[in-house]
Amino acid sequence: MEEKRTEISQLGEFGLINRIANNFSLHQASSLKGIGDDAAVIDAGEDVMLLSTDMLLEGIHFDLSYMPLQHLGYKAVAANVSDIAAMNGKPEQIVVGLGISNRFSVEAVDALYKGIHAACENYKVDLVGGDTTASPSGLVISISVLGRTRKGTEVYRS
Secondary structure, three states, X not given: OOOOOOXXXXXXXXXXXXXXXXXXXXXXXXXXXXXXXXXXXXXXXXXEEEEEEEEXXXXXXXXXXXXXXXXXXXXXXXXXXXHHHHOOOEEEEEEEEEEEOOOOOHHHHHHHHHHHHHHHHHHOOEEEEEXXXXXXXXXXXXXXXXXXXXXXXXXXXX
């Protein structure tokens, strides 16, 4: 008996997200909004915390033959900050995850973080941690951002 195979391209990005979301429910009273918006919404007393993450992959989201690493670092932060702004929030902290292949030097990483630093300064966001790992090829950047807004002032896609 052959298993049915559905190509991801048949669903598209938002169809896949909806499919995943339909299999999960929220268990914590503090989780006000989960999968499916620009950011998760978490009860924090008079405020709500907004949490979002984006991943950028070399060859999919950027081409280093056209984009300097410093610009890429800035763009990666800006993409995350915009998710918080879209929900009427103020971004506060980020963490950065990097997958780096051995074709990158320490100076290349410095250039990437120079752009990340410039964006953090511009948006008044604190870099508070992250992770690095080896990548078999290319560069992967994952940034998570935490922001906040007053409860009731958050804006949803709907």
